Amino acid sequence: MSKKLxxxxxxxxxxxxxxxxxxxxxxxxxxxxxxxxxxDSVLKEFESANNVTVTVLKSGDAGMxxxxxxxxxxxxxxxxxxxxxxxxxxxxxxxxxxxxxxxxALAEIPAALKLDDENxxxxxxxxxxxxxxxxxxxxxxxxxxxxGLTDLTRPEYKGLTxxxxxxxxSPGLAFVLAAWSAFGDEGFGDYWAAMRENDVKVAADWxxxxxxDFSGSSGKGxxxxxxxxxxxxxxxxxxxxxxxxxxxxxxxxxxxSCFRQIEFVGILKDTKNRGLAEKWIxxxxxxxxxxDMPLNMFVYPALPSAxxxxxxxxxxxxxxxxxxxSPQIIADKREALIREWTEIVVK
Numbered sequence: 001m002s003k004k005l006x007x008x009x010x011x012x013x014x015x016x017x018x019x020x021x022x023x024x025x026x027x028x029x030x031x032x033x034x035x036x037x038x039x040d041s042v043l044k045e046f047e048s049a050n051n052v053t054v055t056v057l058k059s060g061d062a063g064m065x066x067x068x069x070x071x072x073x074x075x076x077x078x079x080x081x082x083x084x085x086x087x088x089x090x091x092x093x094x095x096x097x098x099x100x101x102x103x104x105a106l107a108e109i110p111a112a113l114k115l116d117d118e119n120x121x122x123x124x125x126x127x128x129x130x131x132x133x134x135x136x137x138x139x140x141x142x143x144x145x146x147x148g149l150t151d152l153t154r155p156e157y158k159g160l161t162x163x164x165x166x167x168x169x170s171p172g173l174a175f176v177l178a179a180w181s182a183f184g185d186e187g188f189g190d191y192w193a194a195m196r197e198n199d200v201k202v203a204a205d206w207x208x209x210x211x212x213d214f215s216g217s218s219g220k221g222x223x224x225x226x227x228x229x230x231x232x233x234x235x236x237x238x239x240x241x242x243x244x245x246x247x248x249x250x251x252x253x254x255x256x257s258c259f260r261q262i263e264f265v266g267i268l269k270d271t272k273n274r275g276l277a278e279k280w281i282x283x284x285x286x287x288x289x290x291x292d293m294p295l296n297m298f299v300y301p302a303l304p305s306a307x308x309x310x311x312x313x314x315x316x317x318x319x320x321x322x323x324x325x326s327p328q329i330i331a332d333k334r335e336a337l338i339r340e341w342t343e344i345v346v347k
Contacts, residue, residue, distance in 0.1 A: 026052045028276045031069060031078035031268070033062045033170075034207060037296040038289070046283045052276055061205040062170035062263075063088065069268070070095050079273045080280050082124065082265040087173045089121055089264060090331035098266030101278055105285035109302050113262050115327050121264035124284050125299040128230040128319045129174035130251045130258035131161075134216030137224035145250065146225060148257045149182050153194035161225040162201040162213040165346075166338050171206045174259035175227045176337055177330065181323045182256050188337070192344045202345060216249040230258060231298040234315035238295060253317040260322040263299065 030036075036058060047054055059065040062083050069081055073095060084092045092098065098120035106114065106122060113123035131146060138145045146152055152161050164172030183191045201223060203209035211219040214226035217236065233247035252258075265284055267277040283289055290301035294312045301308075 026050070026273070026276060027055065028052050028080070028273055028280060029055045029057055029078040030280065031057045031059055031065065031081045033065045033083040034058045034060055034205075035297055036083060039292050039296065042288060042292045045288065046280070050276060050279055054280075061164075061168060061207075063168045063173065064205070066092060069097055073097055073269070076268040076270065078268055079271040079277045080265060081268055082263070082284065084121065084264050084266070085170050085174075086115060086260075086262045086264075086325075086327060087170050087177060087330055087334070089115060090327050091334075092266070093120060094331075097269060099269050099271070099274070101267055101281060103278070103281050103285055105282065105303065108305065109285070110304065113302050115262065116264070121266045122281060122285070123302045124263050124265050125290075125293055125297070125302055126260060126262045127299040128253075128258040128322045129171045129178070129227065129261050130230045130253060130319065132214070132216065132226050132228040132232050132249050132251050134214070134224035135248055135250055137215055146252055148252065148254045149179060149191070152200070152225065153191065153198050155198075157198065157225070159199040160223055161195070161198075162203055162209045162221075162223040163195075163227045164206055164209050165202050165204050166341055169203075169205050169209075170261065171227055171229070173334070173338070174261050176341055177325060177333075178257065178259040178323045180333060180337055181259075181325065189340060189344055192341055196345050200345065229298060230319050231294075231300070231312065231316045233317075234312045235298045237315055238311050247315045251317050251319075253319045255320040256323060258319045258322045260319075260324045262302075 036056060043054060057078050059068050062085055066084055066088050100118050100120045102119050103122055109123055113126060133145045143156060146157060151157060163175055166173040166176040179191055180188050201213060203213055209226050210217055210228055213221040213223045215221050215224045230251040230253055233249050233251060236247045236249050237244050265281055271277050287303060287306055290303040290306035293299055293301055295309050
């Protein structure tokens with residue numbers, strides 16, 4: 001009898017111990033594009049505060065990432081998706097990828113950045129997709145850098161430009177939308193036919209275009225004009241191996257030549273980590289994360305009160321009247337423009 005009592009006591013003791021033992025770190029998976037970067041100490045601050053280990057699942061360019069998320073939506077690969085932008089937002093919403101979340105920080109974010117009334121996709125940052133050029137190339141050739149989209153079709157700029165494929169790259173799609181805004185349905189095809197005639201090169205994604213084909217960055221490729229961001233020049237200064245007093249690249253910031261891109265985060269539908277996913281979104285919209293972004297991903301924070309670093313402010317030009325299209329117009333035009341562009345430029 002006493003042995004049975006002892007065994008029962010031991011069993012109860014073990015069960016109680018299991019109940020009160022501190023839980024190990026939880027896990028949260030964040031699916032994002034390859035350009036996502038956060039300072040280690042900032043990420044660890046979130047992990048420590050929430051007793052969680054964060055796995056960052058980088059999944060290619062934004063377009064590729066969204067395709068992967070859609071293909072796996074019945075069994076999501078992550079709890080949260082960050083990096084879908086306004087060029088692809090309607091597609092993500094139509095596929096019902098996200099659960100709504102009314103984050104408290106939304107009250108501080110400008111209405112112009114909030115494009116989903118149901119708060120399934122929450123704005124985190126924005127930037128302007130613009131032509132960038134290698135300043136040394138144009139100085140050496142005595143050739144003026146391009147002033148806008150039309151210049152790229154002129155004979156003196158033949159073979160100088162690399163763009164991203166709009167079917168797989170969100171900057172590429174942003175540039176196509178800027179071209180459509182500039183030339184309309186009637187002139188869109190003629191513009192791209194002229195670009196093809198002028199030997200435009202197409203890269204599958206931004207990283208290949210910028211780091212492999214573009215001559216102004218570390219890759220030292222053969223093309224001195226690339227589709228990138230107005231905030232790419234400060235990155236060249238910030239990451240230079242030797243201190244620089246000026247950026248080797250510049251952006252074309254003329255009216256109508258840049259497209260305003262807004263990036264969003266959303267909780268993937270049917271996540272088992274809903275509470276942690278909400279905390280992650282609160283973290284991305286916090287001042288700590290928002291002030292960490294400009295020198296990691298070179299985008300503007302959505303939170304107006306976030307302070308911008310001096311190097312970011314000094315070398316990012318003010319864009320004159322960036323192209324900004326409504327989600328409905330983008331949804332109506334996107335697939336048709338990609339098809340037309342592909343027929344003209346690639347086939």
